[in-house]
Amino acid sequence: RATAISGPYTGVMDHVNAYRDARRRIAGLVAQYPDVPLDTCPGWRVRDVAAHLVGLASDWGSGNLDGYASDPWTAVQVDDRRQASVDGLLAEWDDAVVMLDPILADPTGSGLPDPLITAFGPVPAVAWPDVIVTDIALHEHDIRGAVAEPGSRHSEAVLIAMRSHVSLLRFLGTAMGLPILRIEPTDHDKAYPVGRGEPAVIVRAPLFELFRATGGRRSQDQIDAFDWSGDAERWRRHIVMPSYQAPAEPVIE
Numbered sequence: 314r315a316t317a318i319s320g321p322y323t324g325v326m327d328h329v330n331a332y333r334d335a336r337r338r339i340a341g342l343v344a345q346y347p348d349v350p351l352d353t354c355p356g357w358r359v360r361d362v363a364a365h366l367v368g369l370a371s372d373w374g375s376g377n378l379d380g381y382a383s384d385p386w387t388a389v390q391v392d393d394r395r396q397a398s399v400d401g402l403l404a405e406w407d408d409a410v411v412m413l414d415p416i417l418a419d420p421t422g423s424g425l426p427d428p429l430i431t432a433f434g435p436v437p438a439v440a441w442p443d444v445i446v447t448d449i450a451l452h453e454h455d456i457r458g459a460v461a462e463p464g465s466r467h468s469e470a471v472l473i474a475m476r477s478h479v480s481l482l483r484f485l486g487t488a489m490g491l492p493i494l495r496i497e498p499t500d501h502d503k504a505y506p507v508g509r510g511e512p513a514v515i516v517r518a519p520l521f522e523l524f525r526a527t528g529g530r531r532s533q534d535q536i537d538a539f540d541w542s543g544d545a546e547r548w549r550r551h552i553v554m555p556s557y558q559a560p561a562e563p564v565i566e
Contacts, residue, residue, distance in 0.1 A: 328417040328442035332467040336410065338465055339363065339456060346460040348400050353455040353530055353564060357391070360402065360451050364394035367406045369448065381431040382556070403460075403527050417442045433556040439458025443477035450474040451528045456523075458566035466521040467501075475520065479505040480526040481554055496523060499540075508531045514543040516552070526529050529557025530564050 339362075347360040354362060355425055368390025372378060380386035394402060416423045428435035437539040450470035457463055465471070477566070479496065486494060486507050493508035498520035507511070517540035526536050536559060537549055553559050 314446050327469065328412050328446050328473065331446050331473055332449055333410065334419055334468065335446070335453050335470040336366075336406065339449070339453050340406070342453075342456050342460060343403065344399055344460060346462075349459050351455050351459040353458060353560070354452075357460065359456050360399060361391050362456055363399075363406075364391045364397070365450060366452060367394065367409060369445070370406060370409035371415045373416055373445065374409050376425055378425065378429055381429055383432040384558070386432075386518075406468075413445070413446055417445060440477075440480075442450070443473060443480070446470050447474040447477045449526075450524075453529070454525065454566065458564065463566060471521065472529070473522055475505070475524045477553055478524070479507060482507045482527070482552070485551060485555060487494070489547075490550065491547055491551060492544055498523060512543065514541070514545045514548050516541050516545070516548070525564070525566070526559075527552055527554055527555050529559060530566075531559060532561065532563045533559045535563050 323488060337353070343359055343363045347363075349357065349359045351357050351359065351362060357365075368387075370422035372381075372386075372390070394405075397405070416425070420441040421427070425438070427438040429438070429441065452467070452472065453470065457465075482494070485491070491508075492513035493506075494514045494516065496505040496507060496545075497515060497517045498504070499517050500519050504551050512520065516523075522531065522535075522539070525531050526539070536552055540547065
């Protein structure tokens, strides 16, 4: 069943199908471009990103979540699959997603420890579907950027990921006492409020650029070039999720 998410985008966001659709798109790219390196994931090729995603799905299904999102935990996912063929990776993913689907559909009924303790802090079960879909959405576009195959920039996975980023920005803004922010995609009719009340800061850019920037895939110069208004200086430096950092060089996709 779908997991209902309220927010700037009305209706039900279906994490199961958002994940499956992104997986299908990525599988096609991995089969075509397995050895292309990724600037946004230094040291990884396309097939290594796939290995991470396969390992992530497998770890969720098996409950192997100690050290979630830490560098050593992630490295094992890739290292354990270095000798696998592309066909083998994709076949393992097919099997792993069968175990992942119920967690995406009903995380609180999964029986897994709640909250999940991660490298970036505790995450309650209700947020797990967002975390999982955000990861695959970011990596789909890491791959697309590396192989120069843009597409699916307004997919449901991207919308879920952007909504998840905004939720974290709300927490960050409150914790740091940042001014109220409104994020206004220039190519979508809905805005994202970050805080309650009238905004003191507004940032405008295409939805995809905002998604990539908040996910640590745009340089500070690129972020500064967005259309900012109001007392924006602090938000310019904190628009990137705390678990990421802006790259030193511009990312052109």
